[in-house]
Each structure stands twice: as structure tokens, then as C-alpha cells.
Amino acid sequence: MYKLRYLEQSKIDLLRIKRYIAKQSGSNELALRYTEKLRQQCRKISELPGIMGRARPEIMEGLRSFPYDNYVIFFRYSDSLIEIVSIIEGHRDIEALFLQEL
Numbered sequence: 896m897y898k899l900r901y902l903e904q905s906k907i908d909l910l911r912i913k914r915y916i917a918k919q920s921g922s923n924e925l926a927l928r929y930t931e932k933l934r935q936q937c938r939k940i941s942e943l944p945g946i947m948g949r950a951r952p953e954i955m956e957g958l959r960s961f962p963y964d965n966y967v968i969f970f971r972y973s974d975s976l977i978e979i980v981s982i983i984e985g986h987r988d989i990e991a992l993f994l995q996e997l
Contacts, residue, residue, distance in 0.1 A: 897977040899941040905969075905979040909933065912966070912982065933982060936963040940970065941977045955980075 901909075909930050917926035940947050940961055948959035948970065957971045958980060969980045 896944075897941045897972070898975055899938060899979070900976050901937075901979045902981075904981045908982040912984075933963060933966065933968070936961070937968060937970075937977075937979050940968065946972065 913926045948961040951958040
């Protein structure tokens, strides 16, 4: 089991996802439930033994990804940590978004 840490960009992403879902659905409660499910998936990744997800060296060295519903969770292993780097809607141009963030 790895310790889980959310990097600043992933915190911003979760807030944006929550706001988007609340606006589209008209329900803050639904938005909170969905972002909690994303967080639960992040916890599951950190609790599983071994190396999880797909390697994404074309985006960033050491970066891995794991899909959840319509989103992709990007993370990296760092010693006894899993750092959640970003959470992005899967239909977006992911490589371009990472270039903008760097």
C-alpha cells in the first residue's frame, strides 16, 4: 500500500469537475458524489500492490494513467507515495493539456 498525495493540479481538476457536473446537472450533491467516486478510485490505485496503470512516457517521464468512467487519472510512483498528478476528461487532447500545464 502506498501513501496517497494529490498534487495541486489534481486538486484544481477535482474542483473543476465538481463545478462542471453541478452546473450541467443542477445538483451539487450529484457533483460531490461523483468527485468522491473519483477519489475512491485514487485510493484503490494506492492500495493495490505492484505497479498499476498504463505508462505514459510520451507525456511525462514516470507518469502512468488509469481510466475511470469518462476520466483518466494520471499519477506517478515516488518512493512509498502515489502522487495524483491530474484528472482529465478522457475525450480531451491530453498531451496538449499537459504541455499547457508545464
